[in-house]
Amino acid sequence: MSGDARRSVGAAPDAADAPNDRRDTVFEVRGLDVAFEMSRGRSRVVRDADIDIYREETLGIVGESGSGKSMLASSLLNAVVEPGVTTGDVTYYPPDGGDPVSVLDLSESELNRFRWEEVAMVFQGAMSSFNPVTKVRTHFRETLQDHERNIPAGMDRARDLLESLYLDPDRVLDSYPHELSGGMKQRALIALSLILEPEVLVMDEPTAALDLLMQRSIVSLLRELQAEYDLTLVFITHDLPLLTKLADRITVMYAFNMIETGSTDEILYNASHPYTRALLAATPDLNVAVDEMHAIEGSKPDPVESIRGCSYHPRCPLADDDCRSEEPSMFTVESGHEVACYHYEQAAEAIPLRGDANSGRGGGTDE
Template sequence: MSKTSSTLHERQSSNGTADSGSTGEDIILECRDLSVAFEMDRGTSRVLHNVDIDIRRGEIIGIVGESGSGKSMFASALLNAVVDPGKTSGTVTYHPSDDESDPVDVLGLDKGPLRTLRWEDISMVFQGAMSSFNPTMDFREHFVETLDAHDYDVVEGIERAEELLADLYLDPDRVLDSYPHELSGGMKQRALIALALVLEPEVLVMDEPTAALDLLMQRSIISLLSDLRDKYDLTMVFITHDLPLVTKLADRIGVLYAFEFAEVGNTAEMVENPRHPYTRALLNATPNLDAPLSEMRPIEGSAPDPVNVPAGCPYHERCPMATADCEDVKPPMELVTDTHEVACHHWRDVDDEVPLSVGVER
């Protein structure tokens, strides 16, 4: 599949700052004012709010945050897959690599084209491999069903499935002739990744793909994903609560807090020089063999209620740096460097106010 560069002008965001990565980068997915909300008896539950981000072709971007921060909703919104009664607004624009193809308004697609896009262009690996498979079908049937549904040549598709399974260090013959209950959790997860890639999508979105696996298998899959990106020229969006894990895979990291991005930057800067006090709190709460237990700091307080997100900076009620401005004025996204942006009024003072303990090993 040929790749081509799409030229984008530098966009000024609604808060007056330029989006990092949008100046001449080859963008494959653009999100603008992306929001997800659920109407409830006690009010509107805001589970993703006015998110602006560009995802670059060929990169691996890690999306991290606490449980309930909006990570899974962001993943679902990228594919217009938020279930009713959730309402998705804003825009998600997909830029195919094909020279002759126009940009695709993902949220505006009818059911048929959307179904095609979800497997053939942007594919997703959901949490929990076991629940993704029909227990009465062997894996070969799963692959054949997917290929048939999209009018792909089954013989060629199974050959690709065999190659993908081998790339993931699985025995293709054994896996294809096995039922889900006959494989371990790690094997099922790798088979699910192969199934998600069998139609040759450009983008792979993964929602906590290693959450139920032991540490050794997590590290193994992380290494395999990096190899797959290089071999198949993939773009990956990796959703996780595990910040140390994603630093070993991602080119960039976006930190979600209260359904918005608090900080986005390349991985080295995010680990070595985070500017948002929440990112620093995540790093300081991470177990590290090189840091004494006394230096670990749990994040005090709890994330905001999605029906009642505070005014101003959504982190101010838990932030040791909060001032009156933080309570009243929402901080804009500001560029720290050309590859790093943060939404914090006091990011220049964070070194003194929220010092880092021993950093995360990359």
């Protein structure tokens, strides 16, 4: 493949094929790195990430534990905790043509406003996000007060949000967090994150601690909220079947790198990276016999190790000398579908998917 066939992940496709243009871009990420200095060396947990996130879309970011997806999510809000160091460019484009915002250059006071009023984040553990000795109502009121918002109007919005999430506002607002079930706490946290009407909602494994029925319910509610409030969603998860119910596009991460990005259907039916195909083949499915599911052999690299070439080559059946010597750039497979693999054209034959289960839609999260 010639070098002119390569370009960075997330770069806009040709104008004739582009589903979005710059006016529709809400986040532009270029050359993003997140690193931690450790006693045994420097650990890079996000490596040279490039992607655009489009307004009112749902972008799913999927990968196994420790792939860097949570660090990528935190970087969108410049919220990587010390001693982590974030470098590169994260540009936020406000609605209605406002001036672009360089997120990594914001002051602490500017970040405090940005993180609630423009972009909000929902973390995995709802209980740890609430003060256990403070009623839920107080969390809403204090958030409104800290951002100098009209409290009566804001509390009316809180009630509307809670009702949209099929919660009884009086019961939830007058409860302490421990008095609510896991699903109720998670929905209350989603309502709290939306109280200041942010443009973007970043969700880091928001359903990980919930049972399958509640996961399905949360995903269904998120679709409704997105339509009602014109939200852009960034949904981080290791659960690929769950993601297929919500995402418009999917980015796959492996070993701190973004390795494939495309529409949900393109990723599910026409995955081109060997890791993505192996991940699909390993996904549990209630409709498939256990002996038809195949674990991915080997283990992911240590974040401190410096791997030459493609980070997946030690586990990849297609790896050759090129893969071991030079990291691949992104190749364009179809409009908007990009993959970092020298041998993407051979991946389908080398790593077949499971018949009609290849979509990941046959698992326990189907509606």
